[in-house]
Amino acid sequence: MTIPSFQDALDARERIAPYIHHTPVLTSQRLNDAAGAKLFFKCENFQKAGAFKVRGASNAVFGLKDCDATKGVATHSSGNHALSLSYAAGQRGIPCHVVMPRTAPQAKKDAVRGYGGLITECEPSTSSREAVFAEVQADTGANFVHPYNDPRVIAGQATCSMELLEQTEGLDAVVAPIGGGGMISGTCLTLSSLAPNVAIYAAEPTQADDAARSFAAGHIIADDAPETVADGLKVPLKDLTWHFVKNHVSAIPTASEQEIVDAMKLIWKYLKIVVEPSSAVPLATILKTPDTFAGKRVGVILTGGNVDLDRLPWMPQQGDFT
CATH class of the missing domain: 3.40.50.1100 (Rossmann fold)
Incomplete structure (x- = not known):
């Protein structure tokens, strides 16, 4: 840690x-x-x-070395971290992959897509979120930016x-x-x-x-x-x-x-x-x-x-x- x-x-x-x-x-x-x-x-x-989550997301995205940023970033989030990371990734010009609960507010899903984030939906539980995210990260090789434990x-x-x-x-x-x-x-x-x-x-x-x-x-x-x-x-x-x-x-x-x-x-x-x-x-x-x-x-x-x-x-x- x-x-x-x-x-x-x-x-x-x-x-x-x-x-x-x-x-x-x-x-x-x-x-x-x-x-x-x-x-x-x-x-x-x-x-x-x-x-507020755009603060942490931006720090993670712009703190990446160029060689690490090429595959983009990925996260799981109910909304605000997802759209904040999508915003920051867009500012840097790199992909952002997001796992979101299917029950997340539509306004937040729309905002993620508006910033260029690529959404994969999961069931509304921590276990489902983390399992689906593991698949997305394995497929993309993107840099994991945890919503908070980072x-x-x-x-x-x-x-x-x-x-x-x-x-x-x-x-x-x-x-x-x-x-x-x-x-x-x-x-x-x-x-x-x-x-x-x-x-x-x-x-x-x-x-x-x-x-x-x-x-x-x-x-x-x-x-x-x-x-x-x-x-x-x-x-x-x-x-x-x-x-x-x-x-x-x-x-x-x-x-x-x-x-x-x-x-x-x-x-x-x-x-x-x-x-x-x-x-x-x-x-x-x-x-x-x-x-x-x-x-x-x-x-x-x-x-x-x-x-x-x-x-x-x-x-x-x-x-x-x-």
């Missing part, structure tokens, strides 16, 4: 600068009042490809919290969603080096709470196919991301499906921006545990905005999340 260093993150920031946006931080007095805290929303929904990817994700620290002062805590743990690991990498007194919270859906259970048990507990409206948070921790979680995360609060949907609606309503359900999980957990954050200055990472506008979670056909 190769653990990325903070120098790797600094190198990543320089490497990916031409290919990403420096995203803004937004605030809302209404959301501050609801939370009883001062919230600073880092808007990665405005990022290239619509998600030091190049984690170093790239660390650049998000670097920007956040520069854009805000005196943060007491940072809250980000957790699925596989790439963003949280990058956040840990940055904050442990630049702001070790800032608490790190990893927010997770109750219906996909394997990270919270892992944190409590002291070892990785992996669910194969959890069901949650936060489709970007269905994957389990791996050894590299677990290293950062167990050593640097303060707590992993969870939120119900209805709490996530309600928080998503509040962000749309008061920040006037489009975010996907995974992005709303941090706010949902902040509102659910007000005593933890009362009176504090809290960075909230909104991880992406790739949502199917014809299938929003509060539309009647999406069912009742209570």
Whole structure:
């Protein structure tokens, strides 16, 4: 296991600068009042490809030697890493092969193809995803860029919290969603080096709470196919991301499906921006545990905005999340 260093993150920031946006931080007095805290929303929904994952994907793609890049890159992803890697590969002019669950949002599949990614579908489980990917990689010989358990990817994700620290002062805590743990690991990498007194919270859906259970048990507990409206948070921790979680995360609060949907609606309503359900999980957990954050200055990472506008979670056909 190769653990990325903070120098790797600094190198990543320089490497990916031409290919990403420096995203803004937004605030809302209404959301501050609801939370009883001062919230600073880092808007990665405005990022290239619509998600923070373009940071790690770009670092991996542009860090490849020319001789290694000729066969392209490959990955498995429910959406945002897939389209981010497709974007980065397109910028470098190399192929990108992606294994996606057949149940992934159509908007994300369309975005992958729009960036030139070549999709192979699998069943919506970790075991199916990894088995189908093994076949694709064997056929193509492409360089594997794991969605999160990759030091190049984690170093790239660390650049998000670097920007956040520069854009805000005196943060007491940072809250980000957790699925596989790439963003949280990058956040840990940055904050442990630049702001070790800032608490790190990893927010997770109750219906996909394997990270919270892992944190409590002291070892990785992996669910194969959890069901949650936060489709970007269905994957389990791996050894590299677990290293950062167990050593640097303060707590992993969870939120119900209805709490996530309600928080998503509040962000749309008061920040006037489009975010996907995974992005709303941090706010949902902040509102659910007000005593933890009362009176504090809290960075909230909104991880992406790739949502199917014809299938929003509060539309009647999406069912009742209570």
